[in-house]
Amino acid sequence: MATYKESGVDISLGDKSSEIAYAEAKKTFKNRKGMIGCPLTMDGGFTGALDFGDFYLVQNDDGIGSKFKIADDIGKYDTAxxxxxxxxxxxxxxxxxxxxxxxxxxDTEKVDPVKIGKMMKGLSKACAEQKVVIPGGEIAEIPSMIKGTVWNSTAVGIVEKKKFIDCSKVRLGDALIGLYSKGFRSNGFSLVRYVLKNAFGENWYGKKFDAKKTWAETVLEPTQIYHSAVLELVGRYKKPRKIDVKGIAHVTGGGVPGNTCRIFKKTHTGAILDNLFEPPKMMLELQKLGKVSDEEAYTVWNMGTGMILCVAQKDVKKSLELLKKGGVKAQVIGRVTNKPTIEITSRGHNSKGKKLSFKIS
Structure with a gap:
């Protein structure tokens, strides 16, 4: 039975390391006390926020991890x-x-202008669709330190203080809306590659997934960006808010329970997720190939739900209409409970319909 830990990734150690890193980061917060740019303390948050008067400036970092190795394996960089x-x-x-x-x-083993051109063209196109600019970046050729290429980024954004979402208004009975993801986004790829290598060997990326695509082409499914669609609900800077979204979770590392729980920690609530999307076929097939349990799959992959919004029941209909207008497939996937657990009705390969319970710590 394949697990994320067997593939080389230990989520618990990653979480502990994040706690250590943020503890050190918080020691610097006093450096801006009483000054412009004073930080908010946001343990377990998706981004960091700095006080700039009537708005917060937010900043966060991430990368696409070993998904890029697959892009390297088949020379496909246009959607990365x-x-x-x-x-x-x-x-x-x-x-x-x-x-x-x-x-x-x-950061790359060997600079390849053609490859970098394709990478940046894709990033430029994605940013244009979201009304985001690329002010600059850095390319480092470090053959003695790295094999392949590592691509990371930093985002900067702004939000009016009165529209800042801190999850403090989450209440019992609120609706949870899931935004569909037809691929892995950029998380859990160590397990993806581990399963496929064990099933098909070193050259797994050339094996057929179906009549049209190879396994590599399939798992490289480009990530849908939800940002602009969600802004239709919460409003761009200085634009009116249409929906009072109470909490948002981006389903990345840690899967569904590891990210959904962030919505509920402030109010000591939890969730029942009993109407999740059917996972994409590629995820179910990988579960089958690697004998990946449903519990493992939901804690490593998004299993078809890339983002979760918390709204009042009265706002559900309009929220779904606005998301549809923004090109995002969405549905109510559950509700807020007063029990500090995430309870999932599995739609995985192994135990469809089984109740999976994850405690919020």
């Missing part, structure tokens, strides 16, 4: 920019922020 942009832009929107800029760093 969407993956990179989504990882940071859709973290910023979790507090209601409109993303303004995305900068990026490319």
């Amino acid at each position: 920019g969407y993956d990179l942009a989504a990882m940071v832009i859709d973290d910023a929107i979790c507090v209601g922020a409109e993303c303004i800029t995305v900068s990026n760093t490319i």
